[in-house]
Amino acid sequence: xxxxxxxxxxxxxxxxxxxxxxxxxxxxxxxxxxxxxxxxxxxxxxxxxxxxxxxxxxxxxxxxxxxxxxxxxxxxxxxxxxxxxxxxxxxxxxxxxxxxxxxxxxxxxxxxxxxxxxxxxxxxxxxxxxxxxxxxxxxxxxxxxxxxxxxxxxxxxxxxxxxxxxxxxxxxxxxxxxxxxxxxxxxxxxxxxxxxxxxxxxxxxxxxxxxxxxxxxxxxxxxxxxxxxxxxxxxxxxxxxxxxxxxxxxxxxxxxxxxxxxxxxxxxxxxxxxxxxxxxxxxxxxxxxxxxxxxxxxxxxxxxxxxxxxxxxxxxxxxxxxxxxxxxxxxxxxxxxxxxxxxxxxxxxxxxxxxxxxxxxxxxxxxxxxxxxxxxxxxxxxxxxxxxxxxxxxxxxxxxxxxxxxxxxxxxxxxxxxxxxxxxxxxxxxxxxxxxxxxxxxxxxxxxxxxxxxxxxxxxxxxxxxxxxxxxxxxxxxxxxxxxxxxxxxxxxxxxxxxxxxxxxxxxxxxxxxxxxxxxxxxxxxxxxxxxxxxxxxxxxxxxxxxxxxxxxxxxxxxxxxxxxxxxxxxxxxxxxxxxxxxxxxxxxxxxxxxxxxxxxxxxxxxxxxxxxxxxxxxxxxxxxxxxxxxxxxxxxxxxxx
Numbered sequence: 001x002x003x004x005x006x007x008x009x010x011x012x013x014x015x016x017x018x019x020x021x022x023x024x025x026x027x028x029x030x031x032x033x034x035x036x037x038x039x040x041x042x043x044x045x046x047x048x049x050x051x052x053x054x055x056x057x058x059x060x061x062x063x064x065x066x067x068x069x070x071x072x073x074x075x076x077x078x079x080x081x082x083x084x085x086x087x088x089x090x091x092x093x094x095x096x097x098x099x100x101x102x103x104x105x106x107x108x109x110x111x112x113x114x115x116x117x118x119x120x121x122x123x124x125x126x127x128x129x130x131x132x133x134x135x136x137x138x139x140x141x142x143x144x145x146x147x148x149x150x151x152x153x154x155x156x157x158x159x160x161x162x163x164x165x166x167x168x169x170x171x172x173x174x175x176x177x178x179x180x181x182x183x184x185x186x187x188x189x190x191x192x193x194x195x196x197x198x199x200x201x202x203x204x205x206x207x208x209x210x211x212x213x214x215x216x217x218x219x220x221x222x223x224x225x226x227x228x229x230x231x232x233x234x235x236x237x238x239x240x241x242x243x244x245x246x247x248x249x250x251x252x253x254x255x256x257x258x259x260x261x262x263x264x265x266x267x268x269x270x271x272x273x274x275x276x277x278x279x280x281x282x283x284x285x286x287x288x289x290x291x292x293x294x295x296x297x298x299x300x301x302x303x304x305x306x307x308x309x310x311x312x313x314x315x316x317x318x319x320x321x322x323x324x325x326x327x328x329x330x331x332x333x334x335x336x337x338x339x340x341x342x343x344x345x346x347x348x349x350x351x352x353x354x355x356x357x358x359x360x361x362x363x364x365x366x367x368x369x370x371x372x373x374x375x376x377x378x379x380x381x382x383x384x385x386x387x388x389x390x391x392x393x394x395x396x397x398x399x400x401x402x403x404x405x406x407x408x409x410x411x412x413x414x415x416x417x418x419x420x421x422x423x424x425x426x427x428x429x430x431x432x433x434x435x436x437x438x439x440x441x442x443x444x445x446x447x448x449x450x451x452x453x454x455x456x457x458x459x460x461x462x463x464x465x466x467x468x469x470x471x472x473x474x475x476x477x478x479x480x481x482x483x484x485x486x487x488x489x490x491x492x493x494x495x496x497x498x499x500x501x502x503x504x505x506x507x508x509x510x511x512x513x514x515x516x517x518x519x520x521x522x523x524x525x526x527x528x529x530x531x532x533x534x535x536x537x538x539x540x541x542x543x544x545x546x547x548x549x550x551x552x553x554x555x556x557x558x559x560x561x562x563x564x565x566x567x568x569x570x571x572x573x574x575x576x577x578x579x580x581x582x583x584x585x586x587x588x589x590x591x592x593x594x595x596x597x598x599x600x601x602x603x604x605x606x607x608x609x610x611x612x613x614x615x616x617x618x619x620x621x622x623x624x625x626x627x628x629x630x631x632x633x634x635x636x637x638x639x640x641x642x
Contacts, residue, residue: 004041011046014054014061021047021064028071035075044072044083051091059102062095066108073115084116089125092116096133103147106137110150114157122161126168131155131175138184145194148184152197155181159204169208178202178211182218189223192234199224199240203247212251216258221248225263228270235277238270242283249290259297264288268304275315282325285312289329295336302339309333310346320364323354327371334374340381347375348385352394362405365398369409373416382420386427392417399436402443411453418460428461501618505611506535513604517542518580518596529597529608535615538588540595554619556590560612562605563587564596588612 003020010016024043027034038044047065054061069088073080092109099105117125137144137151155177162168172178181201188194202220206212224241231237245267248254258264264287271284288305292298298305309329316322330347333339351368358364372395376382386392399410414433417424428434437454444450512530517540519525529540531554539551564585580596586609588595599605 001037001041004038004043004046007043007046007050011050011053014050014057017047017050017054018057018061018064021068025064025068025071028068028075030074032075035072035079038072039079039082044069044079044088045086048083048086048088048091051095055094055098059099059105062099062102062105063108066092066095066105066112070108070112070115073112077118080115080118081121084118084121084124089113089116089121089130090128093128093130093133096137100136103144106147107150110134110147110154113154114150117154117157117161119161122158123165123168126158126162126171129175130158131172131177135175135177135180138180139187142188142191142194145191148188148194149197152181152184152194152201156197156201156204159201159207163204163207166208169211172205173208173210178205178215179218181205182215182220185220185223189227190230192231192237195227195231196234196237196240199237199244203240203244206244206247206251209251209253212248213253216248216251216254220244221254221257221261221263225261225266228263228266232270232273235274235280238274239277239279239283242267242270242280242287246283246287246290249287252294255291255294255297258291259300264291264301265304268308271312272308275312278319278322281312281316282322285309285325285329289332292329292339293332293335298333298336298339302333302342306333306339306343310343310350313347313350317350317353317357320358320361323358323364324367327351327367331371331374334371334378334381337378337380340375340378341384344375344378344381344385345388348372348389348391352389352391355394355398362403365406366409369395369398369406369413373409373412376413376416376420379420382417383423386417386420386424392427392431392433396431396433396436399440402440407440407444407450411450411457415453415457415460418457419465422465425461425464434458434461499614499617501535501614505614508607509535509611509615512539513599513608515600515604515608516598518585518598524580524598527597531615535618538612538615540597552588552590552593552595554615556592557588557612557616557619558591559589560609560616561587561589562609586612 003023007017007020024038028038047068051062051065069083069092073083092112096106096109099109113125113130134151134154137147140148158168159172159177162172181198185195185198185202188198202215206215224244228238228241245258245263249258267284267287271281274280288301288309292301292305309326313323313326313330316326330343333343351372355365355368372385372391375385395410395413398406399414403410414428414437418428437458441451441454444454509531510533512528514526514528516524517527517529525542527540527542529538531538536554537551538554538557539549541549562585564580564582564587580598583602584600584605585596585598586605588597597608599608
């Protein structure tokens, strides 16, 4: 009370005010009762008035006055609100403007602003140009680290409240707060004490898509990548960096930059280094799953991401929260057939362990079944998972339990499995899954949707899957065609049916055989000779170990001759190593090349000659040319397939 009377009696004496604030500061440290008495005597109002009156004083005056306000803000939320109502934020901002180069003053002013910023007051603080006052402090060097970190914390605090308010984020963008923070990050990329709060600040600002795109465009992702490698020893920084990466991945326009930068590789190494840290691993799973939800990026990142996800899931088989995050991350890899096949077997084994270990956890069982349902949408992945692991008996066991909560998820898994491949259909028949479905149909007979779905699954299991490439559309019925000549009253040109190659020879040509092709320089080379499914190309490989295939169009084939005569070539010396055997060799003669092939036996050679001659005749008789339908410029009509 005496000190308050002195402050009200001598407001023009800066030295008296400074000593009074120093005394009160000592009394207010961690003492809520004393702060309540100071509030009763309006100490905060007199301090703010003195700060406005003595704006040109030195560091000692500002440190004592501002720290007194800071102690009162720490004592209780109501005291901070009273200081805010007395326009304390404006006074603090004015002090920052006047003492930008004074680290101690800026640091304590920022701590007061951090206490004053609440959900109800942050907008008024932003409107008082606080960002404009703080921006110059961000461009200072490492010797001013304390003030830079204090400024970062204020911006972070304000951004936390502003991220859902487009008007408040507009103030950040207009004042270039995100650009100032990015510049600070680039300048202090090797200083973990500054980089960590700066990354946290960017994480809050990146909730706005415009800020997020600008942050990535200015090169923050590359800085994070380098920092994850240099500061891998700092666990707190690694957590902040992965948190920012996760936040940036929310914006789909940033995905390409994230993939191109290679930051996912460093993030993977960090997650495996701190594999027991739930915070780091969960952020890694979240960010990598968002990036891998795009097909092309998933294929590109698969060598880094898939082994790490499998290892993380195996490390947290007892943690429900981490298992849920692992299933969500692995689910993003099932959108692409290639990555689904890579992850199918290992993930199915871990899923089976999870379902057996947490048999009473319905939420986890449901997440596991949803993942399997997504995985089985890729036919090849479903075949690998079901035939190479024992995941299906575990799923069927849940079906037999007739659980009302999980029955829909189990049926979805079985339905997607039944639509995959014929091998899976055969597996489901052999293991009596149809009978288990019929039992479930009796149990849930009162639910029409489940009964209908069970019928669809049984029908799908019993119906073989047909490859459209194997269908012979040439054998269509007459009623499948419409004769346009009848509609337009045109004269129809009669075309007699030509020779059609037999199915036996056709299958022989399409399957092909491993024989030898004679190269003039390299001698006999193993090759696989076959004909394409549409019978339009004769294809052979130079070697059997994944070599590039060569071919000849069927229309270029002129004749096929058994045996070998030196007259077929310019000179016998053309073969440097070995001449083809006459009784096993046949020559495929085209328009501009003659290719010698050698079969293992003479009957095999004769069969190839017969099949290729039949192919040549089939092509000659069945090819359709435009001149077949036009005579003297008059259209004669044609047959059109429905």
